Amino acid sequence: KFTEDYVTTIANEKSCTVNVCGKQFEMKLHDTRGIAEMQAFEDRYFQMDGWVLVYSVTERRSFDMLTEIFDTLKVEMNEKKHLPIAVVGNKTDLSDSRAVTVAEGRAFAKQVNAIHVECSAKENENIPTIFESLIKDIQKDRGEPLNEKD
Secondary structure (H helix, E strand, O other): OOOOOOOOOOOOEEEEEEEEOOEEEEEEEEOOOOHHHOOOOOHHHHHOOOEEEEEEOOOHHHHHHHHHHHHHHHHHOOOOOOOOEEEEEEOHHHHHHOOOOHHHHHHHHHHOOOEEEEOEOOOOEOHHHHHHHHHHHHHHHOOOOOOOOO
């Protein structure tokens, strides 16, 4: 749920249940904001099944940091050929302040073989799409693709 008040979420953990294609999935969300700037990620973060890399469409620096974060993930998880990742551009409700284009977000996602979604947490726009798309990618990666008709 979006709040107008600034609340730090660094290292915050949340759980939720998501229904995708008629199946229930328990998700544990770990906010790692700031961890990319630390010397190393904690081991538990490399045990995740998927990643959501979020940047603000109004802040170029947040987008530019994605390359560093992805490179760290890739090095630490080099035994996996594919990392289920959603690259998410947030704050689309602030279109007058846009600093990162949709095309740039899509190009980065394509470069790292990820899903690309733009959203507005404030307007609750495309939030379910992020998690549904990521779960589908995770299931496909596991060799258990979800059937849209379920």
